[in-house]
Amino acid sequence: NSVFAHVVQAPEDPILGVTVAYNKDPSPVKLNLGVGAYRTEEGKPLVLNVVRKAEQQLVADRSRVKEYIPIAGLADFNKLSAKLMFGDDSPAILENRITTVQCLSGTGSLRVGGEFLAKHHHQPTIYIPTPTWGNHPKIFTLAGLSVKTYRYYDPTTRGLNFHGLMEDLGSAPSGSVVLLHACAHNPTGVDPTLQQWEQIRKLIRSKGLLPFFDSAYQGFASGSLDADAKPVRMFVADGGELLAAQSYAKNLGLYGERVGALSIICGSSDVARRVESQLKLVIRPMYSSPPIHGASIVATILKDRDLFHEWTIELKGMADRIISMRHQLFDALRKRGTPGDWSHIIKQIGMFTFTGLNKEQVEFMNKEYHIYMTSDGRISMAGLSTKTVPHLADAIHAAVT
Ligand code: PMP
DSSP states (O other): OOTTTTTTOOOOOEEEHHHHHHOOOTTTTTTEOOSSBOTTTOBBOOEEEEEEEEHHHHHHHOOOOOOOOOOOOOOOOOOHHHHHHHHHTOOHHHOOEEEEEEEEHHHHHHHHHHHHHHHHHHSEEEEEEEOOOTTHHHHHHHHHHHEEEEEEEETTEHHHHHHHHHHHTTOOTTEEEEEEEESSSSSOOOOOOOHHHHHHHHHHTTTTEEEEEESOOOOTTTOHHHTHHHHHHHHOOOOOEEEEEEEOTTTTTTTGGGEEEEEEEESHHHHHHHHHHHHHHHHHHHHOOOSSSSHHHHHHHOOOOOHHHHHHHHHHHHHHHHHHHHHHHHHHHHHTTOSSTTTTHSSEEESEEOOOOOOHHHHHHHHHHEOOOOOEEEEGGGGOTTHHHHHHHHHHHHHOO
């Protein structure tokens, strides 16, 4: 007997549950394309060389201790993270109109930002795209915000529903928060063009909406950290306010270290200092202060010219391998004469391809080919290799014919 006897079994997380099922499958040909984590050509997780180097430096430094770090995290890490996202010469940084706090990766940054908005923003409603990363609605609802959606993806063109997006944001109540994927939209792989971003920016500013960028893939989309940050920087350049959540999970491969940052750009330095004081009140009762190790790795790399340069090369290597997987899969389907237009595989951006395969086709590929992916037909291109492309192409071909 238990006081918890009434507790019902919860379903597996829709994304992480894919790996749970994959791990149980004894098939030698099984393929996990569910989780958004980078794999090498050999299918192995990758620890970047620069990360190994930074860790060696940290271990060798005997003066380093394990004291608590401040509630807002490591000061160096915060400054350097803001520069990485907004640019060295960002007016918001030069004018001190920004506060950056170290958080538990992208998820923790979104949650802390959400809780701050629920407490202090006059319009505690957030608009998220449909579809979006499955954790977004849960994070913001639990943070205390009212979650609404705006149209984003058009299944018929497998591209952006720009008209629907503009219409929905255009009718959002003034002051509403708008969640925007900074680049490499998850799960669709569809991003606005820079011209479209400019129109979105104008609309958001003219309607008095508040942009909240989720940047989980900086550098992973194009291979360039600066190019992927362009849309965010357009919103900083106009002098307006915004929030941005950064994750180092993908671009530095620091998944399990849980390193990220929340920045809030404010109208004045005075406001920014007060906002920071309130962010600390959000963080303190939640987890007191963030962990030291991952942020120290990031700070070590960001402040050392050589390590930083080496990182950009390794990052581009990851992005290029993903892009090459897109081409190999596209070519393999063409070679098989698979019916349908598959050009979206090479057009979409970032870690995922939103295949357009339906639930039944996904189930068929799982049962007959031991291929694992989320039920919306999203596949992680980072989990694919030259060796496994033919197996996936065979499965897709069989699923649609
Ligand atoms: N936002 C998006 C769009 C993501 O895809 C992810 C990772 N799947 C995250 C945020 C956060 O990931 P993490 O908490 O591991 O940094």
